[in-house]
Amino acid sequence: MIVVKDGIDQPQVSAADAAFVGGLVQAADAYVDALLTADDGGVAALPHRAAMSRLLALATVYTEPGSAHRGAPGLPAAMAACVARLEHLQGPTGLFDGTNLSSPPDSAFTINDACMALEIMDAAKDGGIDDGGAARDGGGADGGLADVRRRLRAVVGRITDALVTGGVHTPNHRWELCAALARIHALQEREGSPRPEISERIGQWLAEGIDQLPDGMYSERSPLYATAVTNPSLLAIADCAGRAELLEHVRGNLAAFLPWFNADGSIESLFSRRQDQWFTFDGESFQLLYRRMANQDGRADFAAAAAWLQQFPLLEPAKALARTRLDPWLGSEFPAAPGVLDGGLPPVMAPDRAELATCGVHRFRKAGNVVTVFGGCDELVPGVVSGLSSNPTFLRLAHGDAVLTDVRLSRSFFDLGPFRSQTVSADPGAGTVRLSEEQRANFYLPLPPEKHRQDGIYALVHEGRFSASMDFGHRPTVEHRLSTAISVHTGGGAGGDVVEVELDFGGADTSFALELTFRPGGELTGVAGPAVVPSGASGGEAFQLTSGTGSYRVGDDAIEFGPGIPADPDNPPLYNPGEAYRYLSGTNATDGVRVYITGRTRGTHRFTLRGRSLS
Known part of the structure; x- marks a missing residue:
């Protein structure tokens, strides 16, 4: 199902899954309806990631055939408000602030969504909806997407240098940052002006190796970060930067997670090294990942998992629709029949x-x-x-x-x-x-005479339970054990x-x-x-x-x-x-x-x- 063109894999997908895509469009419409009617203070109070997420959702339904919001006259102004919020929050280096100040990886989340929105709007422009939708309703060029696209492209341009030179502080940040750079590079290639230092920086990060354990887990052992960051990022780098070898890591991780789903749709996260070790994690976020690799590889086990997960609503259906628009594997029919599902876990997920x-x-x-x-x-x-x-x-x-x-x-x-x-x-x-x-726990005996200090002030040491100026390391002990x-x-x-x-x-x-x-x-x-x-x-x-x-x-x-x-x-x-x-x-x-x-x-x-x- 893969053909190679100019050294890059090009998908040869099967027929579209009309039922899946149609349900996704309906869910995305309902999601946007809720956004537009929510009394949440509007865009002015949103942090950068939320503002961009909203813009992506609006751009996706505005340009989506079959959407109730396609060409809706009020959406370009709503998108422009999101861009204005991003422009306001963007710092002098192009980076955004949040809990982590001037953070390249946190900014990369926003820029990944921005590049997706630009790709969707660029395709819509080529398809004739860009300003045509607004013009039908009496609007001019500024009432369509042209101004939104121009300003959002400038937001991406202002941050590019900082993402190329910036650093990270968690394992998954490397791949989120690389995904943003890969998408920026693809955007520049469409415009005919790719910058070689972007590919070089991606190569430097990837040269460290993907942090995958022998059983398929990534080093953070987290379903949250596997689905929200690492796997989507590796897919983006593979697709946008021609690094198909990264798909092996995604395959290995998805295979490792298969037996850990529960009948209620959650997935085990007790072993995680991140915050999801403390709460029940909803496994719906695995649905598109299994669907992508089931369709690309023709794997019946991944198809069964994706089909079973479809019963659980996607938390961000508009973003899922955006991904489906940009990834032809996601909207196609399963090449391998997932079998009959009676509501229980399919056998491949319940060994x-x-x-x-x-x-x-x-x-x-x-x-x-x-x-x-x-x-x-x-x-x-x-x-x-x-x-x-x-x-x-x-x-x-x-x-x-x-x-x-x-x-x-x-x-x-x-x-x-x-x-x-x-x-x-x-x-x-x-x-x-x-x-x-x-x-083990100790009681500490008097210091040997040769360790005495005249001033009575000894080294401040943490002995495992507590810290004190007691120079614990030089004291004999009485040990208790359990x-x-x-x-x-x-x-x-x-x-x-x-x-x-x-x-x-x-x-x-x-x-x-x-x-x-x-x-x-x-x-x-x-x-x-x-x-x-x-x-x-x-x-x-x-x-x-x-x-x-x-x-x-x-x-x-x-x-x-x-x-x-x-x-x-x-x-x-x-x-x-x-x-x-x-x-x-x-x-x-x-x-x-x-x-x-x-x-x-x-x-x-x-x-x-x-x-x-x-x-």
């Missing part, structure tokens, strides 16, 4: 077992259970900071509509925070994953519907609290409470399982859990995020229906989780 070894995460599907075990947190040497994987949830279980979103383990041990696995080992055939962690091993067995029970969780402790004798958080909306039985959680912990109400088995039911689906352990005031039912959060009055506590099982770190404790369909 019995899946793992991402470099992320320390495993998934098992059996007897209606979907079990996710995570032990891939990064070593938090600099503390809990942006760019590290630090979510302490080590287990998730879904059985139909009943979802146990988070299982965490707190221990009262020098305020060092919850269990975060340092090692992961698995026996996938047996459905077993083993996690382990060892925490080892924790967690084994998750997913094949228990006669029907394979039981998940067994085994906690094995060594070292300090202290309290622990196993926290189970369920997605709201169900009925909880068999537990004590609600009880008020002590101030400084999770906050709010929670429950405790003190004996027998508890159950959480949503419709005809339920998860049973236990056994409980009798309540003891010395083993409080609370989640402690650790001093790294508490010192700043922060928390990483979960949201949902929380149940605690508490005990002491003596020997081994075994618990079971059973997913049941009550119908």
Whole structure:
């Protein structure tokens, strides 16, 4: 399906998918209707990325055959207002300000959209809609797109030097910046004046190599940044700069994500190193990526994923329509039939077992259970900071509509925070994953005489828990240790519907609290409470399982859990995020229906989780 012309791949696409494109046009129209009627203060208050996003949406529907907004007389003025906002926000170097001041990568997001809008408007001009639409309604040249195009092209021109010479501060920024440069270069080629230093700069960034791990994840391990930045950027560089080899990275990443979708359309993000590790990520953003590569490669697995994802609305349909206008692969019919979809995940997205070894995460599907075990947190040497994987949830279980979103383990041990696995080992055939962690804390003895200072002021040192002018490194210590091993067995029970969780402790004798958080909306039985959680912990109400088995039911689906352990005031039912959060009055506590099982770190404790369909 690919032919090579002048050394650059040219698509030979199949027939247009009229149903897909027609639905996208309708969704884009509704999106623009909402933009135009929203009481949000108008364009004057928008940051640069939002202003450009609005301009792209307006330009797309204004020039789209079949759109209710095609040639609408009021849209050129609305687009001109967006350009005026960009002109106002553009600094002396051409860069835009935001959270990151004069930021080349943040500005690149805006310029990528600007180049897309210019390409769409240029094509519309060639097709005769540019000023013709306005002229039909009595407007002159200034009432059409000519002035918008000219001013937006100037915005791009003023920033080009800064993007060529500018820097970045996250891995994905490199590819967003390169995508903007590749689009600028393509724009200049259409105008007959390409600048060679743009291609040279793209080459310098790409020479570093794409930050892709062996299992297909990018180094940030984030579905958010894979779909919003890295994959779209690599596609843009491949298409606009003739770097087809970059598509292999996109293929590898999309293949790696296939088994991690959930029936509700979300995708697992627990292992991410970015902010999406803390929230449920909507997988709709993968739809166009799978569609592109399914059509280009003729892959049935990607076609099945794209077809299944079509049931979930696109969050930015006007931008999706713009991409479809510019990428002929997106608007074409699937070359490989995706098969019959009955609402459930297609088989290629629901294998019995899946793992991402470099992320320390495993998934098992059996007897209606979907079990996710995570032990891939990064070593938090600099503390809990942006760019590290630090979510302490080590287990998730879904059985139909009943979802146990988070299982965490707190221990009262020098305020060092919850269990975060340092090692992961698995026996996938047996459905077993083993996690382990060892925490250490010191008491410090007097300094040796040769280390004394007359002024009594010693080096300010961070010893792992806190900082003080104590010269910790030269003091003898009394060490305390707590080892924790967690084994998750997913094949228990006669029907394979039981998940067994085994906690094995060594070292300090202290309290622990196993926290189970369920997605709201169900009925909880068999537990004590609600009880008020002590101030400084999770906050709010929670429950405790003190004996027998508890159950959480949503419709005809339920998860049973236990056994409980009798309540003891010395083993409080609370989640402690650790001093790294508490010192700043922060928390990483979960949201949902929380149940605690508490005990002491003596020997081994075994618990079971059973997913049941009550119908």
